[in-house]
Amino acid sequence: MSNLWPRIESLLPRVEKPARYIGMERGSVRPEHHPGKVAWLLLYPDAYEVGLPNQGLQILYEILNERDDAVAERSYAPWVDLEAEMRAHGVPLFSVDTHRAAGDFDVLAFNLSAELVFTNLLNCVDLAGVPVRSAQRHPEHPLILAGGHCAFNPEPLADYVDAFVMGDGEEVIAEITEVIGAWKRSGRAHREQVLHDLATVPGVYVPSMYDVEYDGPRVVGVTPRYPDVPAVVDKRTVADLAEWPYPKRQLVPLVEVVHDRLNVELFRGCTRGCRFCQAGMITRPVRERPLEQVRTMVRDGLRRTGYDEVALTSLSSADFSGIDGLVGGIVEEQTATGSVSLSLPSLRVDAFTVGVASEIQRVRRTGLTFAPEAGSWRLRQVINKLVTEADLYAAVDAAFSQGWRRVKLYFLTGLPTETDVDTLGIAELATNVVDIGRRYTKGASATVSVGGFVPKPHTPFQWFGQNSVDELRRKVSLLRDALRRSPAKVRWHDPEASFAEGIASRGDRRIGAVIERVWRAGGTFQEWSEHFSLGRWLDAMAAEGLDPDWYVTRHRTEDEVLPWDHIAAGLHRDFLWQDWKAALAEHGLPDCRWTPCYDCGVCTGYALEHVVAANVPPAGGSQGTGQDLATGHSVPVQLLPAGARPRSGGTGARVAG
Amino acid sequence: MRGDTGHPVRLRFSKRGPVRFISHRDVARAFERAFRVAEVPLAFTAGFSPHPKISFGPALAVGYESDAEYLDLECTEEVDETRWTAEVTAALPEGIAVTRVAPLADRAPSLQEEISVLAYEVVLGGIPADAVGPVVADLLGRASVEVTVSRKGEARIDDIRPSVLALHQPRPYEACVVVEVATRPRTLRVVDVVHGLRAVAGDAWPIEESRVRRTYQWIERGGARHEPLDVDRRSDARTLEACA
Ligand code: SF4
Numbered sequence: 001m002s003n004l005w006p007r008i009e010s011l012l013p014r015v016e017k018p019a020r021y022i023g024m025e026r027g028s029v030r031p032e033h034h035p036g037k038v039a040w041l042l043l044y045p046d047a048y049e050v051g052l053p054n055q056g057l058q059i060l061y062e063i064l065n066e067r068d069d070a071v072a073e074r075s076y077a078p079w080v081d082l083e084a085e086m087r088a089h090g091v092p093l094f095s096v097d098t099h100r101a102a103g104d105f106d107v108l109a110f111n112l113s114a115e116l117v118f119t120n121l122l123n124c125v126d127l128a129g130v131p132v133r134s135a136q137r138h139p140e141h142p143l144i145l146a147g148g149h150c151a152f153n154p155e156p157l158a159d160y161v162d163a164f165v166m167g168d169g170e171e172v173i174a175e176i177t178e179v180i181g182a183w184k185r186s187g188r189a190h191r192e193q194v195l196h197d198l199a200t201v202p203g204v205y206v207p208s209m210y211d212v213e214y215d216g217p218r219v220v221g222v223t224p225r226y227p228d229v230p231a232v233v234d235k236r237t238v239a240d241l242a243e244w245p246y247p248k249r250q251l252v253p254l255v256e257v258v259h260d261r262l263n264v265e266l267f268r269g270c271t272r273g274c275r276f277c278q279a280g281m282i283t284r285p286v287r288e289r290p291l292e293q294v295r296t297m298v299r300d301g302l303r304r305t306g307y308d309e310v311a312l313t314s315l316s317s318a319d320f321s322g323i324d325g326l327v328g329g330i331v332e333e334q335t336a337t338g339s340v341s342l343s344l345p346s347l348r349v350d351a352f353t354v355g356v357a358s359e360i361q362r363v364r365r366t367g368l369t370f371a372p373e374a375g376s377w378r379l380r381q382v383i384n385k386l387v388t389e390a391d392l393y394a395a396v397d398a399a400f401s402q403g404w405r406r407v408k409l410y411f412l413t414g415l416p417t418e419t420d421v422d423t424l425g426i427a428e429l430a431t432n433v434v435d436i437g438r439r440y441t442k443g444a445s446a447t448v449s450v451g452g453f454v455p456k457p458h459t460p461f462q463w464f465g466q467n468s469v470d471e472l473r474r475k476v477s478l479l480r481d482a483l484r485r486s487p488a489k490v491r492w493h494d495p496e497a498s499f500a501e502g503i504a505s506r507g508d509r510r511i512g513a514v515i516e517r518v519w520r521a522g523g524t525f526q527e528w529s530e531h532f533s534l535g536r537w538l539d540a541m542a543a544e545g546l547d548p549d550w551y552v553t554r555h556r557t558e559d560e561v562l563p564w565d566h567i568a569a570g571l572h573r574d575f576l577w578q579d580w581k582a583a584l585a586e587h588g589l590p591d592c593r594w595t596p597c598y599d600c601g602v603c604t605g606y607a608l609e610h611v612v613a614a615n616v617p618p619a620g621g622s623q624g625t626g627q628d629l630a631t632g633h634s635v636p637v638q639l640l641p642a643g644a645r646p647r648s649g650g651t652g653a654r655v656a657g
Numbered sequence: 658m659r660g661d662t663g664h665p666v667r668l669r670f671s672k673r674g675p676v677r678f679i680s681h682r683d684v685a686r687a688f689e690r691a692f693r694v695a696e697v698p699l700a701f702t703a704g705f706s707p708h709p710k711i712s713f714g715p716a717l718a719v720g721y722e723s724d725a726e727y728l729d730l731e732c733t734e735e736v737d738e739t740r741w742t743a744e745v746t747a748a749l750p751e752g753i754a755v756t757r758v759a760p761l762a763d764r765a766p767s768l769q770e771e772i773s774v775l776a777y778e779v780v781l782g783g784i785p786a787d788a789v790g791p792v793v794a795d796l797l798g799r800a801s802v803e804v805t806v807s808r809k810g811e812a813r814i815d816d817i818r819p820s821v822l823a824l825h826q827p828r829p830y831e832a833c834v835v836v837e838v839a840t841r842p843r844t845l846r847v848v849d850v851v852h853g854l855r856a857v858a859g860d861a862w863p864i865e866e867s868r869v870r871r872t873y874q875w876i877e878r879g880g881a882r883h884e885p886l887d888v889d890r891r892s893d894a895r896t897l898e899a900c901a
Contacts, residue, residue, distance in 0.1 A: 018720065307690065307693075
């Protein structure tokens with residue numbers, strides 16, 4: 001069919017980093033298309049070097065290409081220079097694997113991991129030659145699908161994406177392929193028909209199958225238009241990660257990308273219950289990969305890719321129940337065969353974790369990163385990041401005493417109940433950290449990174465009114481002033497970008513038109529500071545007659561219908577509301593992996609359990625449990641017997657309201 | 658200078674097709690990974706962050722193809738060149754192929770020090786095939802050809818003529834030239850040769866480079882040119898042509 005390579009090739013000498021567009025990564029495939037197969041184009045709507053490492057996309061790429069009834073290729077957002085050339089020369093969006101026109105695929109499936117890429121999604125659809133609005137598409141156009149964390153509030157893109165997929169994609173992708181395959185075989189007559197069929201697949205949300213009712217500015221109801229379309233769409237959850245040892249052939253890019261190393265997923269889900277963290281809330285319960293499988297994936301992955309670095313990924317890798325033995329084993333095995341470095345992204349803040357880190361980083365001890373997130377114990381109880389000052393100082397002391405020289409500290413500002421005492425607490429912590437470091441080395445340094453907090457759907461903070469741009473700015477300068485004479489350095493995220501993120505994060509369907517206007521005004525690559533401008537967003541809000549503060553800085557009420565209430569991540573709305581109240585009362589909540597269940601709804605509603613790799617919790621304690629875990633209590637969870645997997649998306653919890 | 662405990666090897670490779678768009682740095686990383694996949698017994702530098710002892714010849718610009726790229730590496734043991742020529746090629750990105758390997762004498766001077774001539778085949782745009790000959794002859798007939806070159810971000814006027822060692826049109830029916838450039842006092846870039854042709858042609862032809870392939874690199878020693886694989890060979894070992 002259409003191979004656009006010769007036309008693309010002639011444009012590449014004129015653009016930056018042309019190798020972004022050539023494909024040919026080790027592990028990539030050039031699948032054979034066939035009318036009987038459903039052709040998926042998996043897209044990451046940001047630059048290649050950000051999108052390529054995305055594990056979710058790579059997993060689906062492999063799973064689909066292993067099927068007899070599907071092929072999958074990949075695409076990324078062309079950088080602005082190539083986009084201009086493509087538009088000038090009439091070259092449409094293409095896949096990097098066989099350089100086939102995006103419009104020739106049956107499905108364009110987007111991974112949405114950040115709100116600010118929404119305009120890039122529209123741009124990619126447009127570059128594919130497909131109308132950006134779902135209502136204007138015809139049967140011959142590809143279906144536009146989206147998944148990933150940002151799909152959990154699909155409403156801002158509801159008029160632009162045909163169907164959203166909630167939760168883990170490994171299993172549902174097969175069911176979707178079958179529905180689309182059947183539609184193709186039937187001659188692709190009506191788009192409405194395939195969309196209706198998709199809407200009955202558990203985990204799939206088809207916005208056009210629902211009517212939204214407003215009362216003034218408020219959404220008051222979202223109701224299905226057909227009786228067989230679910231009123232609430234539940235997320236999909238893979239019960240046992242052991243059945244999905246993917247990616248088996250991780251892609252090895254030819255150019256440098258972020259996270260350029262072998263990445264092996266240790267577990268999915270997190271039960272620490274940090275109240276600001278959407279990822280932690282929507283990926284429950286915890287599903288650990290068996291220890292032996294992790295070892296095999298590391299061993300085979302290194303051998304196949306030639307990487308000399310491996311990261312064991314998850315939301316909190318030091319919490320993996322077999323972390324001690326795993327790390328020791330890998331280090332031993334790999335140092336025997338060559339010099340491989342191992343890293344655990346997202347370290348916990350305690351001395352035990354530093355011990356694990358020192359075991360794996362025998363060489364190259366340069367920087368360690370900790371995320372206390374808030375400047376006072378009071379505020380850390382509010383956000384349920386139960387790290388004490390003693391924990392932090394012990395961790396930092398351990399780090400500097402074992403040869404690290406730089407410590408990075410991550411904080412959020414603009415958190416609920418935050419006062420200037422909390423903000424100044426950040427400065428105090430940072431100063432103390434440097435003081436501890438100087439006891440060991442004169443060159444000790446600390447960098448404080450501050451991000452403006454953006455409340456996210458499906459978290460206890462979904463009701464909280466975000467801080468205004470001015471307020472975030474004021475707090476950042478307060479902190480900068482406090483650290484002016486300190487050796488600790490401060491970096492901060494642009495408060496204006498946080499504001500735009502806030503518009504999209506908790507937006508409803510009306511925000512779609514705003515995103516379209518921002519895109520039409522040239523606002524692509526909004527994650528990149530050189531391309532971002534809040535002015536475009538505010539102009540678009542004004543043009544649509546929408547009040548930015550109503551969307552961003554307003555506190556929501558308990559009885560208010562939230563635009564994503566018909567999407568369920570499994571967490572009871574009551575639980576979230578109580579947890580929000582508990583936050584305001586400064587009560588922390590323990591980690592339910594090691595203490596009795598407090599019925600947030602996920603396990604109970606979906607008949608799931610935490611799956612752990614070993615029945616001994618990690619030494620060093622787990623936050624807020626009050627248990628001395630160092631001695632190894634038995635764990636109140638069970639290893640799921642293989643074969644007895646409950647299906648997700650069944651009866652289960654519903655969001656009230 | 659090399660240590661005398663390891664087993665140095667010189668390797669020639671080609672870079673063809675879409676992979677020509679990856680940078681010199683990317684090629685280096687691809688080789689490091691390929692060596693690990695093929696389990697080549699690499700020697701590492703000592704110190705805080707050890708890295709394999711690999712060194713490359715003159716960089717090739719992004720977008721250019723090549724029949725003749727070179728790198729030196731040091732192994733910890735004698736390697737079976739035929740076996741690993743195939744295995745390393747299999748582990749490299751499509752379009753990069755190891756074409757020949759030769760054992761290198763201990764303490765052989767580096768490629769960067771020794772390569773003195775680079776040859777390219779340059780397909781030209783903006784000029785018909787039959788107009789190329791006269792422009793080439795014109796350039797060769799001049800004692801100096803001044804063009805504006807950019808060096809470290811700064812524009813300056815340079816005489817490129819002394820660094821153009823040879824220039825001809827290999828096939829009369831094609832707008833294409835073969836050029837040999839000197840690497841000293843500094844490497845003359847192909848774009849500057851094309852600028853020179855354009856300066857000579859005046860307003861007649863808006864000459865531009867359309868496709869470039871490096872065809873040879875030479876080491877000059879004792880008044881003669883040598884293939885880099887054939888100088889400084891370790892005498893006791895054999896060299897095998899690889900079928901690429
Ligand atoms: S249902 Fe219970 S055990 Fe499961 S994640 Fe929620 S609180 Fe934890």
